Amino acid sequence: MYRYDEFDERFVRERVAQFRDQVARRLDGSLSDDEFKPLRLKNGVYLQLHAYMLRIAVPYGTLASRQLRQLALIADRYDRGYGHFTTRQNMQFNWPKLRDVPDILGLLADVEMHCIQTSGNCIRNVTADHFAGVAADELEDPRPTAELIRQWSSLHPEFSYLPRKFKIAVTGAEHDRAAVKVHDIGLRILKHPQTGEIGYEVIVGGGLGRTPLIGKVVRDFLPKDELLAYLEAAMRVYNLEGRRDNKYKARVKILVHEIGVEEFRKRVEEEYAKLNGPSINADPAEVERIAAYFAPPTYEKLPGDSKAYAAQRATNAAFAQWADASVFKHRIPGYAALTISLKTIGEAPGDITSAQMRAVADLAEKYSFDELRVTHMQNVVLPHVKQSDLFAIWNALREAGLAEANVGLVTDIIACPGLDYCALATARSIPIAQAIAKRFQDQQRQRDIGPLGIKISGCINACGHHHVGNIGILGLEKNGVENYQITLGGDATENAAIGDRLGPGIDADEVPDAIERLVDVYLNQRLKDEPFIDTVRRVGVAPFKDAFLAKDSSKTEEAEHAVA
């Protein structure tokens, strides 16, 4: 893991002191509300419905045990004993008091954490594949790249007042688990087809929100050592030409969309040609220093398949089912990357109590080289566990209430906090997720349905990524009532797609039935072992739309009966 050097340490400490002073000046009236607001946002402090909210950066989703324990301490001392993992791999606390935030930031700095650039019109926390460094399908660990971008973008003087927020994601794997095509910039580490050199495919202009768009490839191949200068050129084009007159059109996706990818590429290349690359690109020694922090841990030499694990699986069906859902193939024989579901049926997606944080931190320390990952799916990963330890981990997770066997299944639902917490929300998300999870909680049925991603947002800003859900749910207000639009066929992977709306919005209590009708169409239409999204692609939206709208016809029939 990356460790702060003296400059990082000093920078974060100074920032805490500055914010303490800014809070004091707000309270004595030296700073107006208008002056203070951007300052608090740049330190991750929002004002939500019931309280302030503090968003803590978890760079590229990587956490050490001591950091998660510190988050548990903050949850107990300054919040309500729990936190919430977000779709940007960050953690949010829902109840901090402004008076306590400087102290909380101090506690975070003690464990090399901060809230800088988790809000505001700047380059936000860089996200990465949560299986970085361990996935069998990976070419190269994306985290050194993500860390390099974090350092370059932190307080970058030219890019601290962008037209709008800017989100970057990096993957080094064949399969995209970081949703790079729906980011402002997505980077995919790849090998040059002719030379075999490692570099980046640069994708620009993806995004969700009120105008969902899939990113376009602006550079097929960018040599690795040219990254920062090229990013600088792309950011400069955006910074100069992005729409500052209309916040709804201010993201880079709108610029790329309006002028076209060829024109955008041309402008970036022109800017790039003018830049003094060597003065911007990172010193190779610094790149090496950063990369060294992400060197693989010292794995044991183990047989590819643990006999103990096989025996435990054979004698305990519940354990085997949990492992089937939760274990991801590790590139090192005998090891597994383990996803811990934060989607216990009946709980809020992504919420974790302080006791659970400590339990997970203990497991990471004991079994996973002290390392954890947060996923954009709002789950947690122990990236390096021995297969032979899985049974002990399962038992510990059961005690902690964290052994739900639903990773990647229909009840592993992404949901933003929605109107239960968020001041921007137009409807609730969490109760919808809870109701669907309850409806599909039967283990056998979930396994039978197989991989299916439901994603829920409580407003058009799409923090719950509903556009790229296999089934997406968007909560809106209609005539003073919460109303939910359903989309189908979205995909956040390398096959990125925006879902199609199935029809008019429906009431909250109609959502589980609607999802059930869509699942029934899939079960009737699927070919052997065909996942939900593939069936949707093969048969098209029409049969699903018919089933979705069927509730209206049944209502009409009822009405006709009533009249008759």
Add this chain to the structure above:
Amino acid sequence: MSTPKRVPLPAILLANDLLDGDVVFSTGDGWTRDPSEAVIAYDDPTADKLEAHAKAAFAAQQVVDAYLVDVAIDAQGRPTPRHFRERFKTLGPSNRPDLGKQAVYRAL
């Protein structure tokens, strides 16, 4: 001068406490955390008074994000916001009845 457009009456005035961030209700000359103690404005002069109170409290660094919310009055004479957003703001997260005002003020 035309009267500025405001929510239909009756209304209460709510805000967030600057230091703590939690929701507070105007009592006309002070602030309460108990929604049943909120002053209910049935007429424009009372609503004006609540808004003047909020303006002064904002200027004095006591509250932020203050605004009038139209309410229904229950049989006990207590105000309930008509819009679901403001109802949640008054109560707390609907998935966590153990948190927010709903946990403290059991009658809600």
